[in-house]
Amino acid sequence: MARIAYILLCHKDPDAIIAQAERLTAVGDYIAIHFDASASAADFKRIRGALKNSPNVAFAKKRIKCGWGEWSLVQASLHAVQAAVEAFPRATHFYMLSGDCMAIKTAEYAHRFLDENDKDFIESHDFFASDWIKTGMKEDRLIYRHYFNERTQSKLFYAAYEAQKRLGLTREIPEDLQIMIGSQWWCLRRRTIEAILEFLRQRRDVVRFFSTTWIPDETFFQTLVRHLIPRSEIENRTLTFLMFSDYGMPVTFYNDHYDMLLSQDYLFARKISPEAHQLKQKLGELYASEGVAFQISNEGRNLHGFLTGRGRVGRRFAPRFWEAANTIGPDRDLYLVVCKKWHVAKRLIDQIASETNLPCIEYLFNEADAPLPDLGGIETTLVKRSRHRRAVMRLLFDHFDTDKLVICLDPASLDIVQDFCSDRARTHVLEVQCTYSDDYLVGHAHRVGLAGQNSPAATVERLLPTIRSDLAYESEQLRSAGLDRFHRLRETGDPAENVAAISKFLGVPKDTAQAILRLDYLFAD
Structure with missing residues (x-):
């Protein structure tokens, strides 16, 4: 021995x-x-x-x-x-x-x-x-x-x-x-x-x-x-x-x-x-x-980073001077679909693309392998996109030869939302507010590395209120940011109110908004 x-x-x-x-x-x-x-x-x-x-x-x-x-x-x-x-x-x-x-x-x-x-x-x-x-x-x-x-x-x-x-x-x-x-x-x-x-x-x-x-x-x-x-x-x-x-x-x-x-x-x-x-x-x-x-789960580093980082999102560094000076363009409309459940937002923009022909891009500032066209190399890594995000958006508008573009963002990216809203372009924000079951939160903890597959159930359960609170905090920060052209689509909301929110967000007739929302499994996990 x-x-x-x-x-x-x-x-x-x-x-x-x-x-x-x-x-x-x-x-x-x-x-x-x-x-x-x-x-x-x-x-x-x-x-x-x-x-x-x-x-x-x-x-x-x-x-x-x-x-x-x-x-x-x-x-x-x-x-x-x-x-x-x-x-x-x-x-x-x-x-x-x-x-x-x-x-x-x-x-x-x-x-x-x-x-x-x-x-x-x-x-x-x-x-x-x-x-x-x-x-x-x-x-x-x-x-x-x-x-x-x-x-x-x-x-x-x-x-x-x-x-x-x-x-x-x-x-x-x-x-x-x-x-x-x-x-x-x-x-x-x-x-x-x-x-x-x-x-x-x-x-x-x-x-x-x-x-x-x-x-x-x-x-x-x-x-x-x-x-x-x-x-x-x-x-x-x-x-x-x-x-x-x-x-x-x-x-x-x-x-x-x-x-x-x-x-x-x-x-x-x-x-x-x-x-x-x-x-x-x-x-x-x-x-x-x-x-x-x-029970070895090995989530320590991710969990520590999550807990110590709460409340600091977007507030550690000031925007770079070259970001503040650049602009997407005063005659362009940028539509931000902000949603924690990425699969819900992706379904929604698929519907938007099919009903309006607007070019739609998934989580390009949150997901490393988001599908993007060739933009000369600036699109190749998440770091490059995030560092030069206004330049990336200008290139995307030019690539699609359009003045209207829809993208998805995670609510944790409040600094990106605020950066785009401060641009001379007209930026429209739609918060997609979902409900979160305990099962979903457990899956979320596993997906982002806050818990491992072998984490004790009791340990994960104690973590759930913190995660739920963190998601609520992100939503509250978004709503209290004082953004112009801010709209909200709620999973538990009245269907008529949701149709009105989509109509105002995209500036489309209500029948088009109804067609976008006719997907009966939009919010399904």
Whole structure:
């Protein structure tokens, strides 16, 4: 059976470290601790005193001062790994943790998972070919030598960097290595760890190279595992669940994240808030539990984005100046069919097209594969269409050689609705207001990734009021936006009122509006 040696890098909160070590070792696992040498000596003494009698706890023989982006983080990891290898000969796996991590599965589940998956779990992408690095320095992390800490010695860091660039002092990457990059939170088998340590004893040149690269904790183990282990034995993922906000900051988990965390396909989560006492207590009790069944749905990232994004739609960025300056054209009529149920809107515009011969386009700003004519390339991606939406509309009017055009929009796209309504063109808006059964909302949650097929029914049910409220909020925002030429078609509305709404929206006779609405399954799900 798998037995895990946890590699813990930490620098604060001795009580939490002691509790974490006691939890993880209570079920027979091990832990090797490196406590930052720049942290409180009294805190370290307290940790050692509390854990000194535990045979399943080891400490790195050498403590060093660690800094973000430095080789010191890798060196500290190696010190703790070496201590674990020597102290725990029965350990089968080595799992990197921080003091902010907590288990979101039982030890029983973790051991069984590792027994059934004889692989190394480490995120590793090609350094140069992947887009793992979104902004900032890339190749220069490797080809120049970085001796100073970018955060605490910024002037020296960039002075040394710029001097090397001016003098052309680049260096070669070890020719037999394919540099990889990924998250520093890994779980490696014993034979992999032993292979790495033996490799480092033989290849001091590799140690010298990485010791002066920038942020080597994202490249060192990732590169060596790929160099030493067959690709078929590597799972390119971390077993620690972590997310980042829109601003690149780690997402912190709180008390109300418990159910969501347990349903993710990971063994640990990072970061748990120090103030989330209830969550920490429940997760702490969970690890030693037996017979717990987990329903993996893996909707965490989509669900978090949905919940944190409520109320911000269309309000984060101001319109670009070139969008505000462009115009669709003062003599054109743009008809916006705004509906959350896309299949309903598509049926409606099919009817409009057949009864009026108006050109109609489906959700071109919401659906990546919306059918569009060739517009010279601007139509090829959703990003391009959204960035240049007025230009896209002008091209569509020109393509169809018309002054009247109908398109569909999702109610979440209020910023697009307002943008078009502020144009000199005459923009008409029809909100198609539908009813939403619980079954539909459950299906919607699955379609947009807020829930997985295996999400517990109770968890999904608790989510439904939030989704229903969000849909009502979008409708309310649309109605309260003060739009001219605004009309509403309601599933529960009086047929005569709906006919009148279509007639006014399109400016067509009532008999044409009646023909458009004669589809008896218009609102069917």
